[in-house]
Amino acid sequence: MECMNAMSLRASSPAKIAAQGFSFQQSLNPVPPKSAFFRLMPQTHMLIHSPFKQLSLPAIKSQQDGSATVSETKTSEGDALKVKEWEVGMFQDEVAASQGIKIRRRPPTGPPLHYVGPFEFRLQNEGNTPRNILEEIVWHKDVEVSQMKEKKPLGMLKKLLDNAPPVRDFIGALKEANSRTGFPGLIAEVKKASPSRGVLREDFDPVQIAKAYEKGGAACLSVLTDEKYFQGGFGNLEAIRRSGVKCPLLCKEFVIDAWQIYYARVNGADAILLIAAVLPDLDIKYMTKICKLLGLTALVEVHDEREMDRVLEIDGIELVGINNRDLGTFKVDIANTKKLLEGERGERIRQKGITVVGESGLFTPADIAYVQEAGVKAVLVGESIVKQNDPSVGIAQLFGKDISS
Numbered sequence: 549m550e551c552m553n554a555m556s557l558r559a560s561s562p563a564k565i566a567a568q569g570f571s572f573q574q575s576l577n578p579v580p581p582k583s584a585f586f587r588l589m590p591q592t593h594m595l596i597h598s599p600f601k602q603l604s605l606p607a608i609k610s611q612q613d614g615s616a617t618v619s620e621t622k623t624s625e626g627d628a629l630k631v632k633e634w635e636v637g638m639f640q641d642e643v644a645a646s647q648g649i650k651i652r653r654r655p656p657t658g659p660p661l662h663y664v665g666p667f668e669f670r671l672q673n674e675g676n677t678p679r680n681i682l683e684e685i686v687w688h689k690d691v692e693v694s695q696m697k698e699k700k701p702l703g704m705l706k707k708l709l710d711n712a713p714p715v716r717d718f719i720g721a722l723k724e725a726n727s728r729t730g731f732p733g734l735i736a737e738v739k740k741a742s743p744s745r746g747v748l749r750e751d752f753d754p755v756q757i758a759k760a761y762e763k764g765g766a767a768c769l770s771v772l773t774d775e776k777y778f779q780g781g782f783g784n785l786e787a788i789r790r791s792g793v794k795c796p797l798l799c800k801e802f803v804i805d806a807w808q809i810y811y812a813r814v815n816g817a818d819a820i821l822l823i824a825a826v827l828p829d830l831d832i833k834y835m836t837k838i839c840k841l842l843g844l845t846a847l848v849e850v851h852d853e854r855e856m857d858r859v860l861e862i863d864g865i866e867l868v869g870i871n872n873r874d875l876g877t878f879k880v881d882i883a884n885t886k887k888l889l890e891g892e893r894g895e896r897i898r899q900k901g902i903t904v905v906g907e908s909g910l911f912t913p914a915d916i917a918y919v920q921e922a923g924v925k926a927v928l929v930g931e932s933i934v935k936q937n938d939p940s941v942g943i944a945q946l947f948g949k950d951i952s953s
């Protein structure tokens with residue numbers, strides 16, 4: 549059964565984007581131009597005026613007799629800019645922390661030096677040690693994306709947009725499947741491995757798995773593109789897209805920079821994941837706008853009430869994923885979906901017309917029925933079907949019946 553309705557194309561042509569009230573040129577340049585004195589901090593999207601000015605930094609010198617003296621020294625302009633960037637980095641972390649985001653976007657500037665008389669020591673487990681896997685992934689992503697941007701600057705990606713395949717309607721495919729089968733639309737995940745479960749499938753052919761998912765009735769696919777922690781890759785996304793699979797594709801990536809959205813689009817994605825545990829509100833707002841301009845669907849993922857409440861305050865969000873897996877501790881509890889859809893919160897979600905996806909830890913028809921009863925219209929499933937010899941059979945087992953027709 550082909551993924552139906554995926555062929556209703558979303559705006560990706562200039563004319564259609566113009567109809568949404570944006571100029572196509574604007575869509576390619578949603579960010580202010582960079583200049584020597586301005587830095588656009590991708591994470592905060594605030595223009596940081598970094599005037600070059602002399603900054604005096606205290607220098608601590610330990611003396612022979614063990615005492616320490618502080619002397620004022622003049623710093624170079626470069627150092628002044630580094631200090632300013634460091635301060636901005638602090639600002640980013642403060643903004644994130646004020647929104648309940650626990651992870652830090654990049655390692656602090658090294659473990660603090662501690663002077664005690666003539667001795668100097670570094671506190672263990674401070675500074676540059678990630679506190680959980682999500683923080684480790686994001687720190688790694690920060691370096692990885694910087695290197696990728698060097699190789700393929702944004703200007704180059706924008707030129708490639710014209711040759712990108714047309715975008716397909718991700719939410720439309722989920723809704724069509726839901727009304728056709730009476731079950732939540734399935735986002736089937738092409739995932740070889742994960743930090744919590746290790747290697748899930750040794751004989752991993754992403755195109756074969758994608759085709760089996762489509763045959764089994766998946767409405768959309770989620771394709772892991774992170775290499776280091778999930779053994780995925782953008783080559784998988786591109787190969788699945790080129791293989792003729794019709795299901796709309798979610799680029800399952802840890803997005804920390806708007807550049808990644810363009811890169812996902814150029815590689816054939818129809819949707820992109822934005823994680824509230826990683827991105828402050830302003831980032832989510834800005835990146836959701838970029839998705840709209842590129843015709844992509846943004847799947848905004850939450851794990852707890854605070855993240856859900858933050859996302860409900862952001863206009864323009866149409867698709868929210870509730871992850872039953874705590875990405876910090878790996879604990880999985882499908883009751884999390886029910887908890888976040890109850891009471892006023894659930895009512896508000898319905899009033900806003902948001903489509904909800906239940907994610908992680910779904911293995912049986914009872915699990916599907918449970919989250920469906922809680923109010924989801926779609927589910928995102930990886931482990932329980934990717935491990936099956938024939939993933940299309942795995943889908944029928946998961947739903948308790950053949951959902952492919």
Ligand SMILES: O=C(O)c1ccccc1NCC(=O)[C@H](O)[C@H](O)COP(=O)(O)O
Binds near residue numbers: 928
């Ligand atoms: O799965 C992990 O170990 C993991 C660790 C850190 C960040 C994300 C992680 N998983 C991504 C997902 O949320 C799952 O791949 C997806 O929801 C499917 O879950 P499942 O059906 O339980 O494989």
